[in-house]
Amino acid sequence: MTATWKADELGPVKVVFLRPMPHMTAAVVVDNVALGPAIGGVRMTPTASVAEVARLARAMTLKNAAAGLPHGGGKSGVRRAATMDGVSRDQEMRAFARAIEQLTDYIPGPDMGTDEGCMAVVHDEIGRAVGLPSVLGGIPLDELGATGYGLACCADALAADKVIDLDGARAVVQGFGAVGSHAARALAGRGARIIAVSDVQGAVYREEGLDVEDLLAAKKAGRPVAGFPGGAAVERDEILWLECELLVPAAGPDVFTGENAGRVRAKTILQGANIPATAAAERIFHERHVLTVPDIVANAGGVICAAVEYQGGTRAQAFAAIEEKIGANTAELIDRLAASDALPRQAATEMAMTRIRTATAYRRRF
Ligand SMILES: NC(=O)c1ccc[n+]([C@@H]2O[C@H](COP(=O)([O-])OP(=O)(O)OC[C@H]3O[C@@H](n4cnc5c(N)ncnc54)[C@H](O)[C@@H]3O)[C@@H](O)[C@H]2O)c1
Numbered sequence: 001m002t003a004t005w006k007a008d009e010l011g012p013v014k015v016v017f018l019r020p021m022p023h024m025t026a027a028v029v030v031d032n033v034a035l036g037p038a039i040g041g042v043r044m045t046p047t048a049s050v051a052e053v054a055r056l057a058r059a060m061t062l063k064n065a066a067a068g069l070p071h072g073g074g075k076s077g078v079r080r081a082a083t084m085d086g087v088s089r090d091q092e093m094r095a096f097a098r099a100i101e102q103l104t105d106y107i108p109g110p111d112m113g114t115d116e117g118c119m120a121v122v123h124d125e126i127g128r129a130v131g132l133p134s135v136l137g138g139i140p141l142d143e144l145g146a147t148g149y150g151l152a153c154c155a156d157a158l159a160a161d162k163v164i165d166l167d168g169a170r171a172v173v174q175g176f177g178a179v180g181s182h183a184a185r186a187l188a189g190r191g192a193r194i195i196a197v198s199d200v201q202g203a204v205y206r207e208e209g210l211d212v213e214d215l216l217a218a219k220k221a222g223r224p225v226a227g228f229p230g231g232a233a234v235e236r237d238e239i240l241w242l243e244c245e246l247l248v249p250a251a252g253p254d255v256f257t258g259e260n261a262g263r264v265r266a267k268t269i270l271q272g273a274n275i276p277a278t279a280a281a282e283r284i285f286h287e288r289h290v291l292t293v294p295d296i297v298a299n300a301g302g303v304i305c306a307a308v309e310y311q312g313g314t315r316a317q318a319f320a321a322i323e324e325k326i327g328a329n330t331a332e333l334i335d336r337l338a339a340s341d342a343l344p345r346q347a348a349t350e351m352a353m354t355r356i357r358t359a360t361a362y363r364r365r366f
Pocket residue numbers: 141142146147174175176177178179180198199200201236250251252253272273274299300302
């Protein structure tokens with residue numbers, strides 16, 4: 001792997017290159033550990049570069065700090081040539097686990113190319129990993145909808161601050177997967193009207209509000225949302241420009257850009273996906289008084305769940321922590337925005353940086 005990354009005030013504190021097996025190379029970036037051991041996923045792709053791993057590790061530093069967790073950020077990237085004859089994925093993960101055994105300030109989790117089964121063998125080898133199967137104390141965050149629930153807690157905090165009124169609020173959800181479907185259910189449970197949802201194939205719209213439980217049943221049966229009989233099928237991306245109180249992008253990155261952000265007619269955007277809007281789009285939203293709650297605050301439900309799992313906590317404790325932390329962080333963000341003209345992402349990043357700097361002052365330095 002070629003190495004190009006920049007170090008700054010935060011880190012990285014460690015960049016480690018490993019060759020766990022002859023056909024596998026790995027890079028582990030422990031970005032910052034001021035708040036506690038770094039949590040971050042193991043990405044197994046043919047193209048993972050150190051620069052990408054370092055950027056993702058930094059994103060985890062900020063996300064964990066913004067979430068209010070006692071954890072820093074890290075990430076690893078594993079590249080492997082086609083699996084060697086006679087070597088199983090299980091053996092590869094065990095070899096990777098052994099290679100990171102001494103990196104005790106790094107707690108691996110699942111990411112692209114790895115899953116709970118991979119984390120189970122890592123945990124078996126070195127006693128450290130999150131995102132485990134439930135039989136080993138794991139909390140199945142996608143099945144339970146931890147991130148979608150967190151988005152609804154974010155909306156609750158905005159409602160408590162009188163920024164929005166959830167009763168009858170029109171909500172549009174882009175992406176009806178683990179995050180979007182659970183966000184829709186939780187928002188509907190709080191009185192919002194889910195007027196449109198999309199998946200990769202299309203979208204469905206109903207001004208009076210869609211029946212989310214029926215939509216979930218259709219999804220479970222493998223049917224695309226556009227075929228849902230309880231609403232009208234519309235062009236997939238048209239729902240992004242609907243007038244609504246809440247817009248939840250929960251599909252992929254860079255949906256909103258400098259070119260299209262002016263078309264958004266939502267009052268508030270809760271970022272379910274990671275970086276669903278470019279910096280230019282976020283600036284346009286700010287200028288147009290569209291409140292955007294950035295990913296590092298709004299979609300932290302999953303990582304909060306993982307941190308509770310690491311502590312040996314239960315599902316109920318994980319959901320209580322999501323409610324408490326996302327509620328408090330959203331309220332703090334609103335206060336910070338009221339006190340300055342900063343963009344929401346700047347304010348959220350500053351919130352994370354303040355926590356990291358405060359923790360750093362307590363750490364031993366040589
Ligand atoms: N799962 C989590 O806890 C979590 C936490 C934080 C961030 N995220 C991010 O949120 C996003 C969604 O994650 P997920 O776990 O729900 O994934 P998922 O694969 O379960 O669901 C993605 C959904 O988006 C739809 N989709 C894809 N492209 C689309 C498009 N162009 N327009 C409309 N719909 C589209 C898919 O059909 C699917 O319904 C991802 O970017 C992920 O990185 C997930």
